[in-house]
Amino acid sequence: GACAEDALRQAGGATHEVEEAARIRDLLRRNGEELHSLLRALNGEYVLPAPGGDLLRDGAGVLPTGRNIHALDPYRVPSKAAMARGLAAAEAAIEQHLREAGSYPETIAVNLWGLEAIKTRGESVGVVLGLIGARPTQEATGRVVRFELLPLEALGRPRVDALCSLSGIFRDTFANVVELLDDVLRRAAEAEDEPPEQNFVRKHFLELQAAEGDAEAAGSRIFSNAAGEFGSLVNERVSAGNWEQTDELGETWAQRNAFAFGRNQRGVERRNVLDALLATSGSMVQLTDSVEYGLTDIQEYYANTGAMVRKMGDLQGRKVSALIVETTQKEVRPRRLEAALRLEYRTKLLNPKWAEAMVAQGSGGAFEVSQRMTALVGWGATARFQESWVYDQGVEQYVFDEETAAKLRASNPEAFRNVVGRFLEASARGMWAPEQEVIERLQETYESLGDELEGMA
Template structure:
C-alpha cells in the first residue's frame, strides 16, 4: 500500500518480478513489476519444486523396476519454462546432480555447482538410498541462449565429476559408449515449429506405419544445440540422438496448466514423438507426466492414466460438453479433441480399448444429432477419427458399435454433404472401409457414394462378400497399417451419373442382425438411364450454342448493318 501511494504521488517504485508466487520469488509484492527475466531462471523456488518432481519420478520408476533409470528424455517448451520460472530446466540439472548458483541480485550463474554424490539421496518406502547421476537429454522449443548454455555446462560438469565410476555416474558410462556429450536437441534452427508428426498424422492417406512417423521426427529433431563463444551452434548429430532414444528408460514432461494432452496437437507432436521414436529404435521407456499445478502436491501419472483422466473429465463430461457445444466454434474445438486423441494413440499407443469404446459411444448420443451444417461437419470429423482408429487396428471395435458409427457417418454426409478433412475425403481407403459392413440399404450406400464422388472425384469400389470381423476390421479389405489389400470378390465402381434419379434416402435403413454381422453391399452401375438423363447433355450443348449465337449477333449487329448499307 505504501508503494501504491508513492506511485500515485509520482514517486519512485523499485522494480521487481511479477509472477506466480507458487513458483517465483516475488515476495514481498508492491513493486513496479516486469513479466519475466530468463536470467533469473530457474529461481530458488523453482529449484525446490524441481527436486520434489525428480524425487517423485525416480521413486515411481524405482518402485516399478527395482532400479534407477539410466537415461531420461525430457520435453521442454519455452512458454512453459517462462510460466514456471524454468522448473523443467531445474529438473534437468538435478537429475545430473548439479545445482544452480545465484548472484546477489538473483541472476543464475552460467556455471553451476556439482552436488557431492553422497548428498544425492532419496527416500523410498522409508529407506534412504544414494542415487546415481542420471543421464538426461531434452528436445527443446526455445531460442534462449542463457538456458541452453546453462544445461550444456551442467552436462559437461557432471561428465567430468572426479572419482566416480560408471555405476555412479551414467553420464560417464554413456560417454564411454557413444563419445558425445550432446544432450540438447531441437530443430535445425532456433525456431518455434513442430516436429512434423502433427502435420503428417492428420493426413492419414500419406502414412501407413508408425515407423514413417518416427522417421520424420528423427530427421527433424536430431540437431544438437551446442554452446560456443559465439552463441549457439546447431549441428545434426543423429547418431547420438538415436543412441539416447534407443536407451531411454523414461520420457517425461511437466504439465503446469489446464492446457493438456487433448487440447493441442503439440503434446503428441513432441512428447508422443519422442516416445514413438524411442520405440522404433528398440526402446521401451515409461511415459510419465508431472502435474505441477500445485507445487505442494506434485502428481505424476502415466500417459495412459493422464489420457483416461482427460477423456472422462472432458470428452465424456456433460458439463464440459455444454460449455463447448453451444456455439459453432465450440463444436470445432470439441471435435479437435478427437483428432488429438487419435494423434496420441498413433504416437504413444496409450489409449485403452475401453476409452476408445466410450469415446465412440459418446458420438451416438443425442448430443451429436446434427441439426446444422457445422454440427454435421464436426460430428463427421469425430466419427471419422474413431472409425479410422478401427480401420488401422488401433481400436478393437465391437462390430455392432462400428456398424452404427459408419451408418451415422454416411447418413449425415448424405444429408449435409461431406466434411472434407484429410482423414475423410482425403483418404480413399477410409471411404472404402466405410461402406463395408454397413447396415444401410443399397440405395443409401449409392447416395453416399455419389455425394463423395461429387466432392472428391474419387470412385469407391466395394466388395460383394465382405463381413465385419470381430475386431472391427473388414476381412480381406484393409490392413492395420491402413494400406488397401486386394480381395478375391468381384467389385464395382459408381459415380454420380450411375445413381438413378428415382432413388431416395431412407432414414432407417436395414438394421444389423443380433450376431453383429453387418450386411455388405455391392454398389454397381445402373444399366439403363432414363431418356431425360441421356438427352440432357445434348440439350445443354444446343442451349449453349444458341446463347453464343445470340451474343455474337448482338455484338456484331452494327457492323452487319453498315455492311449492307454499303
C-alpha cells in the same frame, strides 16, 4: 455482490479468500484499460509495464489487463521455488524407476518448453539439474551464473543422464540457460574422478566418444529443431492421416529433433547421439503448466511427448511410458501418462457436462470436440493409448446421441465429419474393435455428411 461482502465483514465472517476474490473481481472489471493503453501506445505514449502470467498461478498481480506485460528475466531461471519443485519431480521419477525396475535409470528425457518455463520460472530446468545432481549458483543480484555439480557423496546416488528436448520457443528465449546446461552436462561427462557406474553422464559420454570419435558430439545432450524451425510435424501427419505404420511418427519426431545446441554448436545434426540416448532412457518427464488445457486438448503433447516415447520404445523393443507432472498442484506427484490420459478423458471428452457446454458453444465448441478426437487418434498412434472404453463411450455420446449429433452437425458439419471419421480411422488402424453394426452406422453418417458438405460447396 458488494452487499454480501459488507454483510460478511460486519458479521466478522469475511475470510482472506473472500476479500481476495472480491479484489480480483474488481481488477477484472477494469478491462476497459486495454483500449486506453492501446490508444496510448498508438500515440507513442508511455504504457505502464507489469508482469504477465497465469491468474490462477500468479494471483492478482497479473491484473488489471491492458498493461505492457513482460515475462521474466531469463537470467534468473530457475527460481528457488522452481528448483525445489523440479528437484522433487526428478527424485520421484528416479525412485519410481528404481521401485519398478530394481535399478537406477541411466537416462531420463525431459521436455523443456518455453511457455512452461516462463509460467513456472523454470521447473523443467530444475528437473534436469535434479537428475544430474547439480544446483544453480547465483551472484549478489540474484542472477544465475553457473550450475554447480554436487559431489557424489552428497548426492547419495548415481548421476542420471538427462536428454533435454527443447521446444523452439525455449531454444530461442533461454539461450543463456541452454549454455549453462551444456556447460554443466559436459563437466559431468568429463568428471574423470567419478566411476562411470556412478555417473551415467560420463558412462554414455565415453561410449559415444568411442563410437563417434568426437568429444563435442559425445557430450551433446540438448536437442531441438534445426535453427529457425519449430514443431515435430507429427501432429500435421496425424491430422492429415498421412502415415501407415506407427513407427513413422516416432521417426518423424526424431528427424525433426536431432539438432544439438550448446556453447559451441547451434543446431548441428547429431542423429546417432540422439538415438543412443533414447535407447538408454528409462522414461521421460513432461510438465503441464495450466488447468485451462491439458494433454488431450492440444495436438502438441502427443506430437512431442507421445512421439518421443514411441521412438524410445521402437529403439528399445518395449513400451516406454512418460511421467506427467502437473505444475499447478501444490504437491509434486508425477503420474504415469496412461493414468493422466484416463483422468482427462473421464473429466473432459466423456464428461456429459463438458460435452453439453461444448455443444452449446456452437461451431467453436464442435471444433473443440473435433480437435480432441484427432488427439485421441494421435495418442493411440504414438503412445499406444488404445483403450476401447474411451471410443465406446465417445461414439455413444457424440455420434449416436441424436440430440447431440444433430447440434454438432448443424453448427459445424465439417468438424462433426472429422469426429465420425476419427472413429472410423481408429477402427481401420486397429486401435478400436467395435461391433460391425457400429462401423456401418458410422460409415452411413460419414457418407451422408460428405454429401451434405458437397452440396454446401
